Amino acid sequence: MSTIQENHMLENDSLLRFMTCGSVDDGKSTLIGRLLFDSKTILADTMTNIANTSKKRGMEAVDLSLLTDGLQAEREQGITIDVAYRYFSTGTRKYIIADAPGHEQYTRNMVTAASTANLAIILIDARKGVLTQTRRHSYLAHLVGIPHIVVAVNKMDLADYSQVTYDKICADYMQFAEEIGLASARDIRFIPMSALNGDMLVDRLDNMPWYQGETMIEILEKAPAAHTEQSEQFRFPVQFVCRPHASADAELHDFRGFMGRVESGDIAVGDAVTVLPNGYQSKVKAIQLGDAQLQSAQTEQSVTLLLEDEIDTSRGDMIVKSNEAPEAVKQIEAYVCWLGETPLSTARTYIVRHTTRDSKAKIGHIHFKVDVNTLEEQQTSDLKMNDIARVSFKLAQPLMVDRYKTNRATGAFIVIDESTNGTVGAGMIV
Amino acid sequence: MTKKTLSHLDWLEAEAIHILREVAGQCSNPVLLFSGGKDSLCIVRLAEKAFRPGRFPFPLMHIDTGHNYQEVIEFRDRRAAEINERLIVRSLEDSMARGTVVLKHPDEPRNKHQSVTLLEAIEEFGFDCCIGGARRDEEKARAKERIMSFRDEFGQWDPKNQRPELWNLYNARAHKGENIRAFPISNWTEMDVWQYIEREQLELPSIYYAHDRDVILRNGDIIPANVPLASGEVINQPKAGEAIVTKQVRFRTVGDITCTAPVYSDADTTAKIVIETATTTITERGATRLDDQTSDASMELRKKEGYF
Numbered sequence: 155m156s157t158i159q160e161n162h163m164l165e166n167d168s169l170l171r172f173m174t175c176g177s178v179d180d181g182k183s184t185l186i187g188r189l190l191f192d193s194k195t196i197l198a199d200t201m202t203n204i205a206n207t208s209k210k211r212g213m214e215a216v217d218l219s220l221l222t223d224g225l226q227a228e229r230e231q232g233i234t235i236d237v238a239y240r241y242f243s244t245g246t247r248k249y250i251i252a253d254a255p256g257h258e259q260y261t262r263n264m265v266t267a268a269s270t271a272n273l274a275i276i277l278i279d280a281r282k283g284v285l286t287q288t289r290r291h292s293y294l295a296h297l298v299g300i301p302h303i304v305v306a307v308n309k310m311d312l313a314d315y316s317q318v319t320y321d322k323i324c325a326d327y328m329q330f331a332e333e334i335g336l337a338s339a340r341d342i343r344f345i346p347m348s349a350l351n352g353d354m355l356v357d358r359l360d361n362m363p364w365y366q367g368e369t370m371i372e373i374l375e376k377a378p379a380a381h382t383e384q385s386e387q388f389r390f391p392v393q394f395v396c397r398p399h400a401s402a403d404a405e406l407h408d409f410r411g412f413m414g415r416v417e418s419g420d421i422a423v424g425d426a427v428t429v430l431p432n433g434y435q436s437k438v439k440a441i442q443l444g445d446a447q448l449q450s451a452q453t454e455q456s457v458t459l460l461l462e463d464e465i466d467t468s469r470g471d472m473i474v475k476s477n478e479a480p481e482a483v484k485q486i487e488a489y490v491c492w493l494g495e496t497p498l499s500t501a502r503t504y505i506v507r508h509t510t511r512d513s514k515a516k517i518g519h520i521h522f523k524v525d526v527n528t529l530e531e532q533q534t535s536d537l538k539m540n541d542i543a544r545v546s547f548k549l550a551q552p553l554m555v556d557r558y559k560t561n562r563a564t565g566a567f568i569v570i571d572e573s574t575n576g577t578v579g580a581g582m583i584v
Numbered sequence: 585m586t587k588k589t590l591s592h593l594d595w596l597e598a599e600a601i602h603i604l605r606e607v608a609g610q611c612s613n614p615v616l617l618f619s620g621g622k623d624s625l626c627i628v629r630l631a632e633k634a635f636r637p638g639r640f641p642f643p644l645m646h647i648d649t650g651h652n653y654q655e656v657i658e659f660r661d662r663r664a665a666e667i668n669e670r671l672i673v674r675s676l677e678d679s680m681a682r683g684t685v686v687l688k689h690p691d692e693p694r695n696k697h698q699s700v701t702l703l704e705a706i707e708e709f710g711f712d713c714c715i716g717g718a719r720r721d722e723e724k725a726r727a728k729e730r731i732m733s734f735r736d737e738f739g740q741w742d743p744k745n746q747r748p749e750l751w752n753l754y755n756a757r758a759h760k761g762e763n764i765r766a767f768p769i770s771n772w773t774e775m776d777v778w779q780y781i782e783r784e785q786l787e788l789p790s791i792y793y794a795h796d797r798d799v800i801l802r803n804g805d806i807i808p809a810n811v812p813l814a815s816g817e818v819i820n821q822p823k824a825g826e827a828i829v830t831k832q833v834r835f836r837t838v839g840d841i842t843c844t845a846p847v848y849s850d851a852d853t854t855a856k857i858v859i860e861t862a863t864t865t866i867t868e869r870g871a872t873r874l875d876d877q878t879s880d881a882s883m884e885l886r887k888k889e890g891y892f
Binding site: 167168169236237238239240241243247248250262263265266269270378379380382383393394396397398401403406409411413414415443444445452453454455456469493507508509510562563566567568570575576577580 | 587588589594595599608609636638641720728746749752755775776
């Protein structure tokens, strides 16, 4: 067997988060198991463990899907009921896989997994073609804004490795993708494979000479790691303010550092910035990361910003470039996935958490809910767990928002139930 | 030309700093669990990057089973003093004296009883969040663990009642008596930890590196022999008929002596350990934990009872 890490994992230079969409029957767990196994992430003792379990269950071959079968409750039910995270590395890239179950009643898990993914592998059983669940998974990946979609036509070994079958599935999928606007908005690729045999995963093998495209691992290695290739506006929600004024070091008495993560865009020393919501203007005096003084910071970097002027700023404020400030709004409209077991109540007050800022919120109006299977918009007055709907909120505090389409970090929010403190909803601002 | 993104270590570091700052911003009285082990030493470095030049917005705390290697305990104290942060130590033996921990027999592994002492300390200080160094790659039951994991008043983890975690919007809200466990290096693997230690040139307790040690070979396990404790007691003495042999070993994890075994290794530098980690064939816990092997689900059961 060949290996995907010929030169050890010592020179990794990027990280890609992706998710897999499919149900138990599509071979999703087998796909993940094989990626982990072929990258040598699965070590001997774990293999022995699952070999024993496979034998106990009366299976002849080692069942790689057992690798991703997590909790006891799930093992008893034989299904995956929550998002699990897996890791492997190839030498040039570290991967984080979000593995979510694909059944309709687990829409919330798919949305959760999708929220941090930059690529989605959508599995289709070659014998069954594009199914309702394929549409559901594609719609959700699109809704949550995953930029790269890989449609993996799996179980080609059970479909005679037929190019005709594969081409038909690809054509069917593209027709549907065009209908929902996925085709124009996302990068879509197709690949025929057999996760069980390993065709087109790491090795090409010789069952499908008609397919000249990239193998799965080549696709993963080459996919852009950034969430978007577009340039984005600078957004820096303040998480924490560092004021060591009581320090023994007199030089620190006036130190005022704004700590946070660059959620989008970039920033350099000397840039003119505005602190929202108050609108104070200043310039970036210094950018620090630990002891290091940086000249600039890029998306996803956690840094400390020092400004030229003494400005009263606290957690929940947002630092932006002065010429590209977002709107502060007290009303938002969003696609919401309801996550809580208790249905949404239009009479109650919730907390909306957006970046590092919280606001009390009331439901203005539920415009419609989306049937995730037919994609029909339906009138509704309530939202239950796993429902997706377009909802208006009225906010007690202003939030500095962007549309989710243009900025994933400042277009997203979660809804918190004040009484239980549970996270009951996920919103994407339109 | 695709956009340049952070290297994987820079990305993991940035994520962990973000999580630590969220804990500081959302919780009123957090604590950082600090054993002097490699994962908690990484978190201390991350906390320095997150909060300096300020003080950490939380104290450090160690739950000492009384069965720790003295090198590690000394290292723990020295490191806490170097960074000039407050270190709280609470001891399992105090819980035993109070009668809240009762061992079935004197040799029973003490790891699982740490939960009791931890919960007592949480109550004593009113901590609303404990920051720990657990990673999702360590064990199956951890693969679904949240970064901010909710525990009820009894410290119990209910895998079916965890808060969904989306984007990087963490929810650390808790009622009085309830508790959040925050795991800033959830997304790190053992390899990432060693690569980070190498890059940051972190100093570790000496027993992480290859050294000659007297051991007993028992049922395929390597048992460190005749280990002196802080109390003066010497544990892991050979049973009748067992021989003591000297082997070159190192520890991949450092915990309670009675349930942490070393592995054969000649890796005496961090760089060599990185290479060894890349080529090893046994998982970290499989190789070194004598208490996880009873059943496939044993970690999950202990977590439900409040184990970290």
